[in-house]
Amino acid sequence: MRPTVHDIAAAAGVSLATVDRVLNQRPGVRHVTREKVETAIRDLGYVRDVAAANLAKGRVYPLTFILPASDNSFMHGLNAEIRAAIARSVAERTDIRIVEVPAFDPQALVRELEMLAAEKPSGVALVATDAPDVRAAVDRLVKDGIPVVTLVSDLTGSLRHHYAGVDNIAAGRTAARLLGRFLGGAKGEIAILAGSMLVRDHRERLEGFAAVMAQEFPALHLLSVLEGRDDPEVAHMLIADALAKNDGIIGIYSLGAGNRGLIRALKEKAVDRALTVIAHELTAHTRAALLDGTIDAILNQDAGHEVRSAIRVLKAKADGLSVIDAQERIRLDIFLKDNLP
Amino acid sequence: MRPTVHDIAAAAGVSLATVDRVLNQRPGVRHVTREKVETAIRDLGYVRDVAAANLAKGRVYPLTFILPASDNSFMHGLNAEIRAAIARSVAERTDIRIVEVPAFDPQALVRELEMLAAEKPSGVALVATDAPDVRAAVDRLVKDGIPVVTLVSDLTGSLRHHYAGVDNIAAGRTAARLLGRFLGGAKGEIAILAGSMLVRDHRERLEGFAAVMAQEFPALHLLSVLEGRDDPEVAHMLIADALAKNDGIIGIYSLGAGNRGLIRALKEKAVDRALTVIAHELTAHTRAALLDGTIDAILNQDAGHEVRSAIRVLKAKADGLSVIDAQERIRLDIFLKDNLP
DNA sequence: CTGTTAGCGCATTCAA
């Protein structure tokens, strides 16, 4: 039978309350007493029963998710996954709130983070816009003792406890190798469609992509990046235009959202052209395009995994517990038409 | 505040014990009383607090994992992941035991399953050898009310509750498309190295691979399957021999284990040949080979995820709870040298 | 500074 607080109390010759005090590092225990209890804990190999503790405390974890108010399938999916987590709240003792802030707007994000500092939730998850002010606001939360997890796009250099998202440099590199290998030594131009160079994840994907292309596929020439602001209309316009003007394009890498527009442009302008296309994020649109051959491969991050992982990590940090690193690693999913979920 | 058993008891005008009886469908309750309680449960929207229930019961979940005693990196990895889960046993209220049985030996597996029927653990996970007797033994366990999960290799047609492993037909198809695209229209022969056609996962991979190859890459001709019994020595011999005898081989698909031997053969016999190679399972050996260019892509199943998933599912089934399907889906990981974990 | 006591939500004797 595993030891309980009673066993420790007996072994240390103190009462339950005192054991509880040292266990939860509360003040009001003489140094020697504390030592005695700590020794007993170590000797008996005590591990606290978190479930019982939570029951006694009636603990719930108020968590806040801050998302950009972007109208694209990926963000809708992320939102849906959080709502699914909300539906499980009772069993998981969470109390989750979703807050939307204008996209690509650091100041709005900062304001929200400052309000949260007052609310003192058990944890905060945010899709970070990469700006110094945001970093400062996040650091402030962390210093106040509130666990913070970045979601989808990281905030390197900040004190955030954890990043729940894919390695975007690796994603870009993978896209490059896939595209290069699929094109098998052909010579030509590659168009690149991004959302915005203001968000870190897109910048990193581009960086990884360009690096591998330059190093391993010199026969392929990268055109300058098209910024579609993750908006299907803008993306459509940009791609249609590029295809019309440039006959040498043989490959496209779409590293942001708004792929609806890309796909429409391809179906209108490129039915008769041999084009190899790699895109990010599995949505209803990209899935259909992969199946009908318009897209050759999709790189994806599992939004459900990201949300569940963020919640697990925030709860663990709130309790000072450790996590299973391998379980929290968000992998880069590669989908061909054969291994779709 | 969410309703508790007390609230139900009050609402139904009965005692806690009676509420508990209907909650756990125990006998000794008049029909009318039962109805009253059930109405109260529904009206108040009661959901049982599983953590509290487990505390009161002092519940632990004795689980048994049955693995083939195969000496390859993948099985070693699987074993290690189970041991990692054992290390977490205290917190997760599990009591996990690993049993090894001779590989590819249905009768040994059946004997073990029959012994388990007597022990009545909370759940059983097994790497299934595909045979009618095994199916019958599994069905027997299920009918006895013991949750059963197949791991890595499934047992279709049996009553097992869940399969924690990848879709191997999809894996084979994906391997074919990757190989075909990487070879970009070249014409030549493809060597296939399997472990044994007696295990379902290998048969399914081959099936998927052959289907896509026949349909989409007619210029590539599949040689007859080499069975390496997941043994590095045998694999080495078979591949070295094939390469020596056949100059037309331009691609290799290794769908089983024992890749150490394959890699050694490639380094000895094929340094001067342009060979595209796809293999299964990420191990220290295949990882190194991917990085140095000997292998072009690795298809993988995350053993850690499989083990954690099997445990979650077995616990849930033992309690009659539902699982999050997306969380329990084991995906096919595709690794290029750029996205290694 | 330390101890006593009463729960958290549920399961389980033992009586009635």
Next chain:
DNA sequence: TTGAATGCGCTAACAG
């Protein structure tokens, strides 16, 4: 067929 009482492991008043 039903109910009262006790305890699971832990926390948190409230006394001392």
